[in-house]
Amino acid sequence: MKRILILAAALLGTLPLGAIAQESGTPVHAPGNPILADGDYYSTDPAPFVWHDKLWILAGRDEAPADVNDFVMNEWQLLATDDPASGEWTHYPNVARPHDVFKWAETGRAYAGQIVPGRDGRLYLYAPVMEADSDAKDRFAIGVAVADSPTGPWVDAHPSGPIISQRVPKPNDIQNIDPTVLIDDDGRIYLYWGTFGQLRGVELEADMITPKGPIVTVNSLTGFFEAPWLIKRGDTYYMLYAGNNAGPDSPCTPAVYHACIGYGTASSPLGPWTYRGTVLKPVSSTTSHSGAAEFKGQWWIAYHTADAQGGGHFRRSVAVDKLAFDDSVSPPAIDLVTPTRRPGPPQQPTRNIAGSATVATSNQPIPVQYWIKSLNDGITKAAPLPPDMWGSWTPNNPEMQVLEYRWDHPVTINGTRIWFWNDQPAGSGVGVAPPAYWQLFYRDAGEWKPILTPDDYGTDTGRFVDVDFPPVTTRCLRAALVASSANGTNAALAVQEWEVLAPEAALPVPPPTDPVASCD
Numbered sequence: 181m182k183r184i185l186i187l188a189a190a191l192l193g194t195l196p197l198g199a200i201a202q203e204s205g206t207p208v209h210a211p212g213n214p215i216l217a218d219g220d221y222y223s224t225d226p227a228p229f230v231w232h233d234k235l236w237i238l239a240g241r242d243e244a245p246a247d248v249n250d251f252v253m254n255e256w257q258l259l260a261t262d263d264p265a266s267g268e269w270t271h272y273p274n275v276a277r278p279h280d281v282f283k284w285a286e287t288g289r290a291y292a293g294q295i296v297p298g299r300d301g302r303l304y305l306y307a308p309v310m311e312a313d314s315d316a317k318d319r320f321a322i323g324v325a326v327a328d329s330p331t332g333p334w335v336d337a338h339p340s341g342p343i344i345s346q347r348v349p350k351p352n353d354i355q356n357i358d359p360t361v362l363i364d365d366d367g368r369i370y371l372y373w374g375t376f377g378q379l380r381g382v383e384l385e386a387d388m389i390t391p392k393g394p395i396v397t398v399n400s401l402t403g404f405f406e407a408p409w410l411i412k413r414g415d416t417y418y419m420l421y422a423g424n425n426a427g428p429d430s431p432c433t434p435a436v437y438h439a440c441i442g443y444g445t446a447s448s449p450l451g452p453w454t455y456r457g458t459v460l461k462p463v464s465s466t467t468s469h470s471g472a473a474e475f476k477g478q479w480w481i482a483y484h485t486a487d488a489q490g491g492g493h494f495r496r497s498v499a500v501d502k503l504a505f506d507d508s509v510s511p512p513a514i515d516l517v518t519p520t521r522r523p524g525p526p527q528q529p530t531r532n533i534a535g536s537a538t539v540a541t542s543n544q545p546i547p548v549q550y551w552i553k554s555l556n557d558g559i560t561k562a563a564p565l566p567p568d569m570w571g572s573w574t575p576n577n578p579e580m581q582v583l584e585y586r587w588d589h590p591v592t593i594n595g596t597r598i599w600f601w602n603d604q605p606a607g608s609g610v611g612v613a614p615p616a617y618w619q620l621f622y623r624d625a626g627e628w629k630p631i632l633t634p635d636d637y638g639t640d641t642g643r644f645v646d647v648d649f650p651p652v653t654t655r656c657l658r659a660a661l662v663a664s665s666a667n668g669t670n671a672a673l674a675v676q677e678w679e680v681l682a683p684e685a686a687l688p689v690p691p692p693t694d695p696v697a698s699c700d
Contacts, residue, residue, distance in 0.1 A: 205260070205270040205331075212522030213499035215259055215269055219489035223257060224496040225292030225407075226482035228473040231303070235475040236260045236330050237482050237498060238295045238305075241273070244494040247563040251494060253290045254278075256307075258330055264480055264500050276334045278309040282323045284341050285309035289320075292407065292469055295330060296361045296388070303327050304388050305334055306371070308357035311345065318355045321345035322373060324389050338389050344373060349391050354378040360471075361388075362410040362417075362449065370449045372398075372419070375406035379421070381450050401444045402455040403432050407469040410449075413479075416511040417446045419453055420481075422468045428545040431458055435551040435567040439468040441483065445511045459503075460517045466493045466565060472503050479503040481517055493565060529685035532558075533593070534678060536689040537585035537657075538696045543572045550674070555583065560599050560644075560676050569601050573612055573672035581673050583659045585680060586696040594651040595681035596620060597644040598659065601674040606639065609666030612674045614639040616664045620647070623656035623699045644679075651683055656699035 208215060215237075216223050222242035229236050237259040244252040258272040278285045286309070293307035305325040314321075321342030325334040342348070344356045359373040361384075369384040371391075379398040382391045398404070403425030411418050423432045423442035432440040441460035444453040460470060465486040472481045481503040488497035504515040534556040546552050550571040561568055572581045604611035617639065620631040631649050638645040657680060663670040 205272045208259075208269040208271050210267045210269055210522070212267070213501070213520055214485060214488050214491075214497035214522075215500065216271065216497055217488045217522060219491070219495075221257065221271070221273060222488060222491065222495045223259070223498040224253070224484045225469045226484060226498040226500075227292065227294040227471045228475075228480060228482045228500075229295050229297060230473060230475050231295075231297055231330055234260045234262055235264055235473065235480065236295070237471075237500070238293060238330075239484075239498050240290045240292065242495045244492075246490060246492070246495070247561060249494060249563055249565065251291075252288070254288045256290050256293060259498065260330070264475065272331050275331045276305070276307075276325070278307065279312075281305075281307070281325045281334045282309055282336050282342075283339065284311060284313070285323065286312045286319075291320075292358050294360055294471070296363065298326075298388055299363065299367060301328075303330060304337065304361070306359040306361050308359060308373075309342075311342065314345070314347065316346035317353070318346055320356050322356055322359045343389055343391065344371075349382075349395065352380075352395070354380065358407050358469075360408050360410045362412060364412065364449055368449070370410065372408045372410050374404075374408060377405055379404050379408055383450070396450045398451060398453055400451075400453050400455060401442065403430075403440075403442055405439055407439075409471050411472050412449075413474075413505065413512065415447070417449055418472075418514065419444045419446070420459060420470050420472060422470075423458070426548040433462045434546075434548065435462075436548040437466045437565055437567040438462040438551070439466070441468055441470045441481075441517075443514055447511075456511075456513060458516060459514050460519070463519065464491075465496045466567060467496070479505070483519075485519070487521065492561070527687055529687055531595070531681040531683075531685050532597075532679040533587075533591055533682050533689070534585060534680045536691055537587050537680070538691055540584040540586065541570065542580075542582040543574075547571065547573060549573075555675060555678055556585070558677070562642075564601065564676055569674050569676045571601075571612065571672060571674035573674075577663060577670040577672045579663055579665070579670055581661050581663070583661070583675065583678060584699065585657045585678075586699060587655050588692045588696050590653050590655050591680075592651050592653045592682060593622075593657070593680050594683050595646070595648045596659075597646050597677075597679040597681065599644050599676040599678075600639065600641045601676050602641045604664075604671055607664050607666060608671050609664065609669040611671055613664040613671035614641050615661040615673055618659060618661045620649075621658040621660060622652050622654040623658075624652070624654060628658065644677075 223239040227238040322344040372381040381396040403423035407422035409420040422439040426436040470483040484496040506513040549566040551567040617634040
């Protein structure tokens with residue numbers, strides 16, 4: 181009856197629209213991460229805040245169809261809880277859309293925003309949207325909206341246009357997204373934003389809208405890529421951010437498409453900033469975006485992954501874990517976060533034993549656009565990104581590449597399945613092409629012995645190529661891939677997944693924790 185009366189009041193115009201959203205929240209039980217896991221709603225770019233004794237998370241909504249590699253984001257949504265550890269949340273979908281709030285904005289592009297409780301009792305939404313009418317080289321801009329409730333209705337606080345763009349304040353030639361705002365203990369307000377390695381900061385006037393003073397450029401945070409998040413704990417300011425300084429010895433990630441969450445500290449809100457390390461290692465989505473907030477004496481970090489049902493790099497979902505500090509050092513350090521997951525379904529027996537092997541390749545260090553761990557992670561995609569596969573592209577590709585699995589004990593195998601990827605046809609000498617031919621070799625009595633002949637191995641792409649052979653027992657298996665070539669040059673090679681099959685199915689075994697000795 182209460183819901184009926186509320187809806188009737190709304191139709192008569194006697195109830196603010198925000199009250200409808202408050203009543204329309206859907207209870208969600210999340211026994212682990214991600215919070216929304218069934219694939220009905222994807223949630224991304226989390227921005228936590230505390231309001232009326234609840235922890236709220238503002239999130240965008242990924243709406244890209246499966247295997248469409250594009251950010252399709254038309255609305256913001258909210259998650260709220262009295263106790264993050266309980267797993268009990270309320271989901272409020274579609275609390276705002278960019279073009280509904282900001283009349284100067286294009287439809288869609290509901291990128292990473294942040295809601296900040298103001299000292300005047302209202303809430304302020306800092307939102308990156310795209311200007312509909314601008315001569316700027318990049319039309320992304322940051323607007324500010326206000327509301328009396330997290331669920332709205334949200335009203336443009338600066339209807340004349342964005343507070344940050346490539347037009348205001350000048351000079352500004354970066355892409356203006358990912359705003360983060362902190363109200364300091366003395367009431368002064370600070371805004372940071374930026375992406376593609378460019379980080380800017382500025383103080384705002386007491387109206388929480390107008391930039392005040394010079395813009396600060398930050399160049400001292402190692403690997404900064406995007407997604408800054410500003411917090412203060414005690415007398416120390418912390419800047420969390422999505423970092424990417426890719427390479428085999430990177431403290432962040434070996435693959436250029438992935439990101440970690442790094443952080444730096446400062447003794448004043450506008451720096452200077454000192455890099456301190458990694459908060460969160462790369463997750464299952466290529467992008468990483470975090471926010472942190474203290475709630476009832478405990479700090480929490482929100483981030484997104486690709487772990488929901490049907491999830492992917494453009495279908496991400498919000499996760500939450502505890503954030504801990506080490507006060508034995510000065511300034512206090514942030515402990516590395518160990519992501520938690522929902523209980524998964526029981527593992528099923530499988531013939532594929534590739535996941536219990538360690539991987540070696542002939543092209544180490546692997547080019548930073550690829551990721552060696554993808555070779556035996558059990559995941560294939562119809563439209564993969566480069567880190568979803570092993571690859572070998574360089575400006576000067578060799579004639580052959582070798583993939584090698586090493587087990588810490590002898591295994592008996594009698595089949596393999598391999599999924600090649602290509603962007604050029606067979607016989608090409610450029611780009612990534614199917615192999616001209618390939619063959620398996622197994623280690624036996626100190627020698628590499630062939631399995632079948634190259635004529636027995638297919639080279640189709642976009643699906644698994646299956647090969648059966650008489651059982652062999654070995655600790656090491658090699659796939660020698662001979663590149664396509666033309667006009668004196670060799671194409672590169674790429675493999676999404678390489679499975680190795682035992683005669684009988686068994687429960688999967690994880691890879692050894694210590695490096696497996698070389699096979700030679």
